[in-house]
Amino acid sequence: MAPTNIVAFPTAARAASVGRRLIPGRLVDARKAARINQVELSERIGVTRQAVSAYERGEKAPEAETFSRICVALDQPAAFFTSEDAPVFGEFSVRFFRKFGADTQRRNDACAVFARWFVQAAKYFEAQVNYPVVDVPCATAAEPSGRYSEEEIEQAAEDCRRSWGLGLGPISNVVSLVESKGIAVCRFGIENEQINAFSFWNGDRPFIFCASSQESGTRGRFDVAHELGHLILHRWIEAEELEDPKILKLIEREADRFSGAFLLPRKSFPNEVYTPRLDAFLDLKRRWRVSIQAMIYRCGDLGIIDDQQKTNLYKQISFRKWKTKEPLDDAVSMPTEQPRLLRRAAEMVINGNRKHPDEIVADLPFNRKTLEILCNLTPGALAGTPAPDENPLTFK
Numbered sequence: 001m002a003p004t005n006i007v008a009f010p011t012a013a014r015a016a017s018v019g020r021r022l023i024p025g026r027l028v029d030a031r032k033a034a035r036i037n038q039v040e041l042s043e044r045i046g047v048t049r050q051a052v053s054a055y056e057r058g059e060k061a062p063e064a065e066t067f068s069r070i071c072v073a074l075d076q077p078a079a080f081f082t083s084e085d086a087p088v089f090g091e092f093s094v095r096f097f098r099k100f101g102a103d104t105q106r107r108n109d110a111c112a113v114f115a116r117w118f119v120q121a122a123k124y125f126e127a128q129v130n131y132p133v134v135d136v137p138c139a140t141a142a143e144p145s146g147r148y149s150e151e152e153i154e155q156a157a158e159d160c161r162r163s164w165g166l167g168l169g170p171i172s173n174v175v176s177l178v179e180s181k182g183i184a185v186c187r188f189g190i191e192n193e194q195i196n197a198f199s200f201w202n203g204d205r206p207f208i209f210c211a212s213s214q215e216s217g218t219r220g221r222f223d224v225a226h227e228l229g230h231l232i233l234h235r236w237i238e239a240e241e242l243e244d245p246k247i248l249k250l251i252e253r254e255a256d257r258f259s260g261a262f263l264l265p266r267k268s269f270p271n272e273v274y275t276p277r278l279d280a281f282l283d284l285k286r287r288w289r290v291s292i293q294a295m296i297y298r299c300g301d302l303g304i305i306d307d308q309q310k311t312n313l314y315k316q317i318s319f320r321k322w323k324t325k326e327p328l329d330d331a332v333s334m335p336t337e338q339p340r341l342l343r344r345a346a347e348m349v350i351n352g353n354r355k356h357p358d359e360i361v362a363d364l365p366f367n368r369k370t371l372e373i374l375c376n377l378t379p380g381a382l383a384g385t386p387a388p389d390e391n392p393l394t395f396k
Helices: 011-017 024-033 038-045 049-057 064-074 078-082 105-126 150-163 174-180 217-233 245-263 280-288 292-301 307-319 341-351 357-363 368-374
Strands: 184-187 197-202 205-210
Touching (some): 038 049, 105 184, 105 205, 150 245, 174 184, 174 217, 205 217, 217 245, 245 292, 292 307, 341 357
Parallel strands (some): 184 205
16 A cells, blocks of 8 residues: 555556655645635635645645646646756845735745745756855944944945945846856746835855836836845844834844945036926936936935935926836836846756757746746756658758
């Protein structure tokens, strides 16, 4: 009699997977990535919530038909549920989500799973290609509390620019810049969720995960610079600090200040703000590639405009309906900067015949489309080579 904890696979999968066990943690990850709870999964696959809980605890294995429904419901191949996690670089630091709590737990859990898969993909290709050496400065606050003064943040941004040889002008491409310094970046838009980006370390490798589906190129640049601020200012932050709303608010404010200081240096940007008229910021936006609202906020930080002028400018923005979409926030004027580090790594491996796309998907067996997005590959890039055309006819 076969052991009860052996999964009976459907015929299509049986030849390659007889006797493979369903790994409970993989089921949990797939469910969290789908942003559903145990009750919702049980309704989709036609079992009780108690059965799903038993599957996730490893106390019970699903029947073959139920297993097939799980694969469909969670949009993962069968191999995903029977394969161990791929290697990563080391321990994960805290992830700098911008909000914690019961109302954000589901989306944060999904992002944590996607981030882990992103790290696994990065580690996988590292075995074949040489990534840029990590070059991320580390700042330290003078206060024992770990909170930074405004001057310390300004100095940290200036030190980073100096270390990277950037000078004082606009940065042409923020994503390419940070990737050249060893920071892996991913754009994985999660629909219907209010997420901008988050960052973390895995071992000695830094990551930025952009989870927003918004299309503003300037806001995307600010998000990446904001996360760079976390990587530089907050590497040693503990999870308990982020779970305190007051401390989290201060930490987020520090990262915002760093982003403004990094993108709009205090030694150069103020010289170009010649009038507080709203329309004048359009030319500045074309040059500095930063949103008008962020530039106005920066002008307030630097004392270029007073509080009344700042308030009036924001009122004009509301009146013109620019709060959600400003002029130049289109894909032609300022396209969203795309990550290239993992894409180039994957393309080198495939084009160099180091790995066939089928082999990559077998080694990293989560949803193929998900893997393509994590690596910013063209849709279908990992679909494998089409079968030879057996039709003997040819064109004249």
